[in-house]
Amino acid sequence: MARMRAVDAAVLVLEKEGITNAFGVPGAAINPLYSALKARGTIRHVLARHVEGASHMAEGYTRAKAGNIGLCIGTSGPAGTDMITGLYSASADSIPILCITGQAPRARLNKEDFQAVDIASIASPVAKWAVTVMEPYLVPMALQKAFHLMRSSRPGPVLVDLPIDVQLAEIEFDIDAYEPLAPFKPAMTRAQAEKALAMLNEAERPLIVAGGGIINADASDLLIEFAEVTGVPVIPTLMGWGSIPDDHRLMAGMCGLQTSHRYGNATMLAADFVFGIGNRWANRHTGSVDVYTKGKKFIHVDIEPTQIGRVFAPDLGVVSDAGAALKILLDVATEWRTAGKLRDWSGWAKECQQRKKTMKRKTHFEQVPLKPQRVYEEMNKAFARDTTYVTTIGLSQIAGAQFLHVYKPRNWINCGQAGPLGWTLPAALGVRAADPDRDIVALSGDYDFQFMIEEMAVG
Incomplete structure (x- = not known):
């Protein structure tokens, strides 16, 4: 040796x-x-x-x-x-x-x-x-x-x-x-998937809440398939944004405080059932928990056992990796749809689409100095569909989440919960090191930019 x-x-x-x-x-x-x-x-x-x-x-x-x-x-x-x-x-x-x-x-x-x-x-x-x-x-x-x-x-x-x-x-x-150790990932069982879908089948106005665990599990394609097979609209969290394209017919908008869409909030208030996958019910997504949960049943799927019930108790909790859960849920949902056992939610989905068309925030302002809303409107025109946005906290990030569009997983790279100032510039450089050819836009407020301004030398 x-x-x-x-x-x-x-x-x-x-x-x-x-x-x-x-x-x-x-x-x-x-x-x-x-x-x-x-x-x-x-x-x-x-x-x-x-x-x-x-x-x-x-x-x-x-x-x-x-x-x-x-x-x-x-x-x-x-x-x-x-x-x-x-x-x-x-x-x-x-x-x-x-x-x-x-x-x-x-x-x-x-x-x-x-x-x-x-x-x-x-x-x-x-x-x-x-x-x-x-x-x-x-x-x-x-x-x-x-x-x-x-x-x-x-x-x-x-x-x-x-x-x-x-x-x-x-x-x-x-x-x-030497060999790397195989990681441990808990997985939803078929019995759990059938129980979850049976509960979903009882709902009239259900939603899927797609969290960052779906992106961590590289399971966005499975999420889209599951949503399409069931016909259930999707509300991504800030960390899950991009798991379903913004222009997908079942993308119902984000909800919560600050980083949300008007139509997403309205749809969440109208729902009677929420199927959370790979999310944590963080307060920027839920806002007031009492308002968020009123009149609804909840399923919560998360990889961490102690996360289930931490913010509020769901009607059903399942410990599972988001990718493993979506795989078995998709299998069972496909069988049930083929057999005619799955409910039709197309009318509810159309309601959500209508809100998405009519409840947009105004962006086309002509005033000088230029309003931030107009800046983001122009960014949507200037930057390509596969642009990656990197940001931490502040008004620049809040406006970004309200007005920009994200179409792919890992194209919205956001420090969601901790939100330290100074994060954006070095994090964007890390993205660049991982992918030298990607189009990257860093959204940084003045203090965020100054906190780690020395990393400009690295760029």
Whole structure:
């Protein structure tokens, strides 16, 4: 078995797990890992100007394409604390990113050493797992666990902290014997699918709420098929926008606070049944929960068991990956439609289409200075159908969600729940690193732009 430094083994594992890009800032405590990356030359490194910026680049990279995992690298102490905002943002939106930090030598931990901080404890509340690796041979094993956790159940970020003497220590390691662990994804059963469709069949004015879990599962095509087979209109959440094209006949608009359509809100108020798939009932989507839930029955399908019932109790809850759920739901719905067992909701769908035609916000203003609504009207004309929009929070994002159009999954890349200022520019650069040919438009307010303005140098 080959002998090598633990960091050389780490780079081999990163390669085997599919990492091709990294974002970071070198520093003394992490430079051994950088030396290993340079020696191999297989992982492209983007030099950020701020470690928080690197973490947001990693997020944008992950969000841009199915299967991607962004890697963020920084040194000890403040580099790790700079990553916390990125970890929180990724955790809040179920985005897997891997953060690797350097650390003081093991013998100097808890000895007031320079830039030695218990980053694993600091990161734990906003990561699926955060660990300081204390044994050299555990470095590749810790990374194996990190990738397994990031990909399993509800996706999310992990931080792995490497003391410098652990990085430099020699271990025996055989990369040919290494295999990534298969991720765990719960799946809806046929019995559960039949129960859900039986409840749906009793509704007169049902809706499907499509959450970001559908995009995470790369299951947008299944969603569209399921909607078309059943004939049930779809309300995407802000994180699920693009899972069904804006101009699809069953796309009924977004609802909620700020990032919503008038027709989407009206349709939600008129509905009597809501089938939520891969969503979390976050407050920007629901607004007042009492108003949102009044007079309706609910099914909630989510990959995370503790998410079901967190905001309000559904009439039926099913723990399942959104893609696995949609596959079995589509199979059963197709059988039932063929056998004539599925209700006809075409009249309800036409009502929703009519609201979509008549309840639009005005955009064509002629005033000078130019009104924001007119700016977004012109953007819809100027930018192609497959344009990717990247944004975090603020009036620019709110107006974007109200007035722009999105037609594909991962063409609306939005930091939904955490919403840190400064996110947009580095996240857009991460999208660019993932896809050099994509048309990307970053929607950034003045303070958002200034927070991480140094990343312009990276662009």
